[in-house]
Amino acid sequence: MKKTLFDKIWDSHVVREIPSGREVLYIDRHFIHEVTSPQAFDGLKRRGIGLRHVSKTTATADHNVPTINQHLPIKEAQSREQVAKLYANCEEFGVELYGLGHEKQGIVHVIGPELGLTKPGMTIVCGDSHTSTHGAFGCIAFGIGTSQVEQVMATNCLILARPKTMRITINGRLGKNVFAKDIILYIISKLTAAGGTGYFVEYAGEAIRSLSMEARMTICNMSIEMGARGGMIAPDQTTIDYLLNTPNAPKSEEAIAFWRSLKTDEGATFDKEYEFEAADITPMITYGTNPGMGIKITAEVPNLPNSEKSLNYMGLQAGEQLLGKQVNYVFIGSCTNSRIEDLRLVADYVKGKQKADNVTAFVVPGSKQVERQAQVEGLDKILAAAGFELREPGCSACLGMNEDKIPSGEYCVSTSNRNFEGRQGPGARTFLASPLTAAATAIAGHIVDVSLIEN
Amino acid sequence: MKPINRLTSTAVPLPIADIDTDQIIPARFLKAITREGFGENFFRDWRFHKNDEPIQDFVLNNPIYSGEILIAGRNFGCGSSREHAAWALADYGFRVVVSSFFADIFKGNAMNNGILPITVSEDFLHRCFETIEAQPNAPFSINLEKNLFINESTGESTTFEIDDYKKTCLLNGYDDLDFLLSLEQDISAFEKRQVIY
Ligand code: SF4
Numbered sequence: 005m006k007k008t009l010f011d012k013i014w015d016s017h018v019v020r021e022i023p024s025g026r027e028v029l030y031i032d033r034h035f036i037h038e039v040t041s042p043q044a045f046d047g048l049k050r051r052g053i054g055l056r057h058v059s060k061t062t063a064t065a066d067h068n069v070p071t072i073n074q075h076l077p078i079k080e081a082q083s084r085e086q087v088a089k090l091y092a093n094c095e096e097f098g099v100e101l102y103g104l105g106h107e108k109q110g111i112v113h114v115i116g117p118e119l120g121l122t123k124p125g126m127t128i129v130c131g132d133s134h135t136s137t138h139g140a141f142g143c144i145a146f147g148i149g150t151s152q153v154e155q156v157m158a159t160n161c162l163i164l165a166r167p168k169t170m171r172i173t174i175n176g177r178l179g180k181n182v183f184a185k186d187i188i189l190y191i192i193s194k195l196t197a198a199g200g201t202g203y204f205v206e207y208a209g210e211a212i213r214s215l216s217m218e219a220r221m222t223i224c225n226m227s228i229e230m231g232a233r234g235g236m237i238a239p240d241q242t243t244i245d246y247l248l249n250t251p252n253a254p255k256s257e258e259a260i261a262f263w264r265s266l267k268t269d270e271g272a273t274f275d276k277e278y279e280f281e282a283a284d285i286t287p288m289i290t291y292g293t294n295p296g297m298g299i300k301i302t303a304e305v306p307n308l309p310n311s312e313k314s315l316n317y318m319g320l321q322a323g324e325q326l327l328g329k330q331v332n333y334v335f336i337g338s339c340t341n342s343r344i345e346d347l348r349l350v351a352d353y354v355k356g357k358q359k360a361d362n363v364t365a366f367v368v369p370g371s372k373q374v375e376r377q378a379q380v381e382g383l384d385k386i387l388a389a390a391g392f393e394l395r396e397p398g399c400s401a402c403l404g405m406n407e408d409k410i411p412s413g414e415y416c417v418s419t420s421n422r423n424f425e426g427r428q429g430p431g432a433r434t435f436l437a438s439p440l441t442a443a444a445t446a447i448a449g450h451i452v453d454v455s456l457i458e459n
Numbered sequence: 460m461k462p463i464n465r466l467t468s469t470a471v472p473l474p475i476a477d478i479d480t481d482q483i484i485p486a487r488f489l490k491a492i493t494r495e496g497f498g499e500n501f502f503r504d505w506r507f508h509k510n511d512e513p514i515q516d517f518v519l520n521n522p523i524y525s526g527e528i529l530i531a532g533r534n535f536g537c538g539s540s541r542e543h544a545a546w547a548l549a550d551y552g553f554r555v556v557v558s559s560f561f562a563d564i565f566k567g568n569a570m571n572n573g574i575l576p577i578t579v580s581e582d583f584l585h586r587c588f589e590t591i592e593a594q595p596n597a598p599f600s601i602n603l604e605k606n607l608f609i610n611e612s613t614g615e616s617t618t619f620e621i622d623d624y625k626k627t628c629l630l631n632g633y634d635d636l637d638f639l640l641s642l643e644q645d646i647s648a649f650e651k652r653q654v655i656y
Contacts, residue, residue: 019642019649024623028642030649040541042492047636056646068490082490089492123656133540133564149542149568151634159639161646165622167563197477198534201563231537233563259656294477294537310476405486412509424481424538426504 006272009238010169010204013144013266017127019161029164032126034156035112036063036099038090039405040131044154045093055097055157062121063094064102066111070407071368071395074104083406110371110397113137113339117221118373120250124239124263129156134339134421136227139236140220141243142266144204146234167233168275170203171268174211176282181454183349184219185341185419185438187211188226189288189298191280197296200232203276206268207237211282217246218345225340226421229295238267287454289326290423290436293317297423301441301453302327317425318433319413326435326451330362331415334446335428337368337395338402338420341439344377346419350392350443351383353457359391360449366393368400368408392446404429417445460573462632463554467600467611469526470557471518472591478531479538480565484547486539497543498550523595530557530587530599536565545572555601557608559584570625571634575601577608577619586615603630 007015019028036044041063048054055061068083078084087104094101102108108115113134116122124142129135131153138145152162172191192199205227212220220237227235237243244260247253287301292314299306305315307322315321336342336350347369359365367387369375375397378384384394401408402420404427410416412431419442420427423434435451444452488500505517513520529548535558536544545568548556554574559581561569569576579587590597590612598611603626609616621629628634639646 016653020645022624022638024625026622026624028639028645030646030653032655039489043494043542046493051636053640067486086490086492125656131540131542133538147540147564149540149545149564149571151542151568151571151636155636155639158636159642159646160650161639161642163624163635163639197537198560198562201534201537201560228538231534231562254656256656262656294479296477313475403481403486405489422479422481422538424479426485427481430485430504430509 006269008169008272008274009142009206009236009266009268010144013125013127014166022163026163026165028161029127031129031156031160031162032060033121033128034061035116035128035130035135036061036153037067037112037132038065038086039067040150041093041153042086042089043150044157045097047154048157053158055099056160058098060160061099061157062102062116063090063099064109064112064115065090065104067399067403068406069104069398071398071400074396080407107372110373111339111342111399113225114342114370114374117141117217118250118371120247120253123247123253124243124266129162133228134225136234137221137225137339139224139227139234140217142236142239142263144234144236147228167204168202170200170205170232170276170278171274172205172207173209173277173279174207174282175209175279176211177214178211178282178285179455181440181457182285182287183438183440184215184222186285186288188223189290189295189436190285192226192230192296193288193298194280195230195278197229197294198231200227200230203232205232205235207235212237213240216345217242218343221343222340226295229421239263287438287441289441289451291318291320291326293423293425295421295423295436298436301451327453328450329415330450331417331435331445332362332364333410333414333416334363334365334442335401335410335416335418335420336366336439336442337370337400339370340421341419342368342370342374344374346439347374347378347383348381350439351386353440353443354390354392354447355386357390357447359446362449363446365391365446366395368395369397371397401428403427404432417442417451460632460634463573463575463629464603465601466527466554467598468528469596470528470530470587470591470599471524471526472588473518473529473531474588476532477534477537480536480541480544481538483536483544484541489541489543494546496550497547498552501547501551527553528555528557528599529553530584530591533558533560533581535561537562540564542568545569545574549574557584557587570629573629573632575603575629577601579608579617579619583617586610586613
């Protein structure tokens, strides 16, 4: 039988079936963080049990942490307590922890791949929906709730209904200054915020193959924004080269041969297929309050039924152009776009330029490793000279939970993944876009079309 | 987990599509380290102004609507995987949530917390909203054993799908972990035969 990549990996992790058709799936790697783990650890304590495999579990503090002065105690009491609780739980249960100040600390979906803990063919979970990011390495990676975090801790297993499969193929080559972020915003705008629900997506085609691992992660990251459980990309030479540069991935011939074998058989069928042309994709931006509300940056805000609440929140009108709109905040960061490649792109563009006076621009690296690399390459100096603030690693203004928030009523061009009401802070208005669009907006003080930039 | 089977109650209508879990429970309330007390901040920013004054025209602040059933627009619970959304829903007092479409993770989280998510057709959903608009205290019933959801005032009923395993869990108040822990032998056998790189 011809099989999809998804089915191959899933099948090789089925511990057993249960009568109703659900399956018990074995989980190879579990990432945890401070927000969705305390109640799971408590559950284990109540039952008097430990983790089945501490060696398959890695913890970091990322969501609820400040991004300045991380060496000082966290100011806000509840946040401080939550992070302390993670540390105490990891200590008690023997879980490897990359806490604040640790050289490997960072956003959970940034550190897993860069440390080589994320590998092709694996099943990976985390109590966070953007676990889909890891699928860029050709693994089945998805977000789970806290009850499931507890289940994985205790048994390394979950009881799941097998999702349907979808393939999205992007043919051809991308145009100038069109990035992975534009591809995924384009896809979600076509499929809507619910278009992938019930599916696991494989991304394929020439445009996907040509992307770096960082860019592939950006695409898989946002799979969840169309409702899909996860996204994946078959491993190839790009994947292998990346893995060979990480500390934890094996370097053996067998491992490499296994990774190479992971692909969808020719002729295998998916429950759903979509095909798009890279040439049709141009710089994208969102105008509404879900990530499916995206348009070409040169387009007008559409007049769709039931979008009134959303447009009211955003302070926009149908027919209006976003191009040229004044924006006072620019956030470059989050597990979607905070990797070294993103920082290089931004630094390269802002080098020798100055941010506009009206703009507050901050860049938050995804991990300590990214931060160090940025310093080695002198990106920190370039960004500082252009008036951008370089912070310490964390989720930052992606989610309005820690100290970093966008003030109420203000617009923010953000490289993160969600433009929900209040996502970046109560009343904050988010435009999702690529790192280059964000950087160029910071320099201009208003939204610009980066496809017109001369390089 | 509290078992659930039959229930008759009035319902609270929320005819808005794509309600994401950031609305159900905003991130700034996820700092708690226990499962309790999330009901207070359920739909916080839709329920309250910044100065904590209730927003009068939001349905949860309208005393004519109440009950253990929440009826919401399409694609309910999308976005973040935070189980806190299900905890908040349950803590606020809902046992059942009805929509024409649920986001996957939310649906799983709800069931893991004894909340029954019922998927009905877009038409049926629409008629539920109409019924409540005409008669805010209209009763609705569920019968999980028979997979039935009934709009009592119109007499219209619909069946809903739920897989047998999850149904048994909800009917009996079992959770997945009890079952998984009983599979020790299968899991160990799997681990012995698995090759990982
Ligand atoms: S950066 Fe944002 S989306 Fe990513 S894990 Fe953190 S909060 Fe979630």
